[in-house]
Amino acid sequence: MSALAYQLVPVSGWNPLVLILLALIVGVLVYMIYRLGNHSYKETKYKREPFLSGNSPADDPDSLHIGGSNLYWGFTRALKRYFEPLVRGHTGLLNDYLYWFVITVVVIMVVLYFV
Amino acid sequence: MNIDIVQHSPALILAVPLLFAFLTPLVDRISEKGRDALFFLGLIIMAFFVAIMAYEVYTVGEWSYVFGGGTVTPTGADSSFFRILFVADGVSAMASITLTISAIGAAIYSYTFMKDETGLNKFNTLFFLMVAGVNGMVLTGDLFNLFVWFEVASVSSAALIAFKTYEGKAVEAALKYMIISVIGGLFFLLSIGFLYGQYGVLNYQLLAENITGTNLDKIALTILVVVLALKAGAVPLHFIIPDAYSMAPGSVTAVLVVASQAGLWVLFRVVFTLYGVAVNTLTIGWIVIVLGILSMFIGVTMALVQKTVKRLMAYHAISQTGYMLLGVGVGLAVLGKPEMGLYGRTAMEGGVFHIINHAMYKGLLFLTAGAIIFKTGIRKLDDLGGLGHSMKWTMGFFIIGALAIAGIPPFNGFASKLMIYKSVYRFNPLLSIIAMVVSILTLASFVKVFHSIFMGPKDEDIYDTGDVPKPMLAGMTILAAFVILFSLFPGAVVSNIVEPAVEALGVI
Numbered sequence: 001m002s003a004l005a006y007q008l009v010p011v012s013g014w015n016p017l018v019l020i021l022l023a024l025i026v027g028v029l030v031y032m033i034y035r036l037g038n039h040s041y042k043e044t045k046y047k048r049e050p051f052l053s054g055n056s057p058a059d060d061p062d063s064l065h066i067g068g069s070n071l072y073w074g075f076t077r078a079l080k081r082y083f084e085p086l087v088r089g090h091t092g093l094l095n096d097y098l099y100w101f102v103i104t105v106v107v108i109m110v111v112l113y114f115v
Numbered sequence: 116m117n118i119d120i121v122q123h124s125p126a127l128i129l130a131v132p133l134l135f136a137f138l139t140p141l142v143d144r145i146s147e148k149g150r151d152a153l154f155f156l157g158l159i160i161m162a163f164f165v166a167i168m169a170y171e172v173y174t175v176g177e178w179s180y181v182f183g184g185g186t187v188t189p190t191g192a193d194s195s196f197f198r199i200l201f202v203a204d205g206v207s208a209m210a211s212i213t214l215t216i217s218a219i220g221a222a223i224y225s226y227t228f229m230k231d232e233t234g235l236n237k238f239n240t241l242f243f244l245m246v247a248g249v250n251g252m253v254l255t256g257d258l259f260n261l262f263v264w265f266e267v268a269s270v271s272s273a274a275l276i277a278f279k280t281y282e283g284k285a286v287e288a289a290l291k292y293m294i295i296s297v298i299g300g301l302f303f304l305l306s307i308g309f310l311y312g313q314y315g316v317l318n319y320q321l322l323a324e325n326i327t328g329t330n331l332d333k334i335a336l337t338i339l340v341v342v343l344a345l346k347a348g349a350v351p352l353h354f355i356i357p358d359a360y361s362m363a364p365g366s367v368t369a370v371l372v373v374a375s376q377a378g379l380w381v382l383f384r385v386v387f388t389l390y391g392v393a394v395n396t397l398t399i400g401w402i403v404i405v406l407g408i409l410s411m412f413i414g415v416t417m418a419l420v421q422k423t424v425k426r427l428m429a430y431h432a433i434s435q436t437g438y439m440l441l442g443v444g445v446g447l448a449v450l451g452k453p454e455m456g457l458y459g460r461t462a463m464e465g466g467v468f469h470i471i472n473h474a475m476y477k478g479l480l481f482l483t484a485g486a487i488i489f490k491t492g493i494r495k496l497d498d499l500g501g502l503g504h505s506m507k508w509t510m511g512f513f514i515i516g517a518l519a520i521a522g523i524p525p526f527n528g529f530a531s532k533l534m535i536y537k538s539v540y541r542f543n544p545l546l547s548i549i550a551m552v553v554s555i556l557t558l559a560s561f562v563k564v565f566h567s568i569f570m571g572p573k574d575e576d577i578y579d580t581g582d583v584p585k586p587m588l589a590g591m592t593i594l595a596a597f598v599i600l601f602s603l604f605p606g607a608v609v610s611n612i613v614e615p616a617v618e619a620l621g622v623i
Contacts, residue, residue, distance in 0.1 A: 013537075014524075014529070014530055014533050014605065015606075016524065016525035016530070016602055016603055016605065017603065019524055019525045020525055020603075064571060064572060065500045065501065065570065065571030065572060066566070067496065067497040067500070067567060068422060068495075068496025068497050068499075068563055068564070068566075068567035069422055069496065069497050071562075071563040071566060071567070072419060072559065072563060075419070076419065076420055082416070083416070083420055086413065086416065086417065087417070087420060090354065090357075090417065092354075092358070094291050094294060094295070096354070097291070097295055097354040097355060098295075098298065100351045100352060100354065101295075101298070101299075101341065101345065101352060103351070104341050104344075104351055104352060105302075105337060105338065105341050108337045108340060108341060108402055109333070109334060109337045111398065111402060112333045112336065112337055112394070112395075112398060112399070112402075113330070113333060115395065115398045
């Protein structure tokens, strides 16, 4: 096997160069389709509305940006019973850090001794 | 006098940063430019010796370096029995390469990132000491010296976390880091005492020959595993990581990631090289796997609810550590069994490959976070937005790092995660499914970060135009280049760097 071929041996059946080549081919095809349709496209406000659920674009540009804590609000709200005790457990207190250290030592010691 | 540089390279890798740590304050009294030049010169010379050592390890083989000459004998009759010993092997070579790349990237980045700070002679000295401490942890061949380098790395890391003393939280984080590290270090010393009391030796190789799995051995192993998992930031010992990573200067955090990984390397040496099949590897393997699963899942879910950029990234660092523990834990669980050849070795290689990948993309992400804070002075995601208009290069680097950490093909994170998924699936499908779900949550979390920071309208009142200065971009470029390189040629990295490291742990 040549030196170059040796460097290109796939990992777990994965060869990124094949994917990149494929992506390039698909990219060229997509661009060609885009070029075919784009020259006949005419901008009207109605063509944008489907992407805003039929609403008109907001006048205030600041309102277009959704802050970090608003994203996934529904997800974290739905899993409140998981997240609340988890966040509460991260107290930031050094004593609690050490409790967990001691608890982990005891648990692993018991497991190692009896299993 | 003919000095064999190759033979002495393990010692020189340590000697150079220690020497430059001492020289920096002296040169600073004469010239600030000289001090800065010394900073880069020291790291480049160290990189030279790391390259020499790694080349020798990969082309010729591993060797032990005994300070003062001689060899280590099991009888103890030789005076070199008590000498300091370094091991140049696949583990130390890979760990030193990872550290060197991160340190050079971070140092170049620091040139402008830290230029408005006072006391840069102390910063440079502490940086050199941290690098020396981490290199010492992975190079040493005996437990007591491991404890010494563990302390050197911990003390210098704590001081660097607190470097911006005017930020009160940084001092608090450093104090916590220091106390936890000292307590961990003392427990570590206790476990060394248990082993030394039984066998009268501290050397890895000699201990490995003697350990039989007594109850005292198991107690020592428990403490070693917990302390090293604490250093690596595994759940439920992870609490200090978000505090430390979020408050340290951006360039320091990139190297702190590698410092935490030194804990992982030593953990792997302890469970594979030191104990091996002397204890029930299935039990120890499952302990490591459980730590890994907890780290992955709790790390990523905690990241989802974070409101500041660096704290969020710190929780992702914990989550990624879980992948490494999972892969290596599966390898440990099947150590000495036929399954090792079927999938255990691939799982280990995936876990070890993920270490170097993580150091590159997580280091890059922390540098981008530092760049955002440098430019805006804002840490809260809710207060950021629209930076994609002005910080295009930083945004590009962020995208590279985010896609890599989320395991999106063709990036390097995908390559190592794929190795873990496929091999762990054969051990226990549920573990592999959890790992994939965590990867999806990681992507979701980074979509949130990307949207919060870079998307949205440009606010001229808050942000001036332009990106961060060129040295900061250069530092990020180095890490991004390695992310891309490892993404394009994962086979080369696995066969040339990862496999020797796995073999050095005693896995054939």
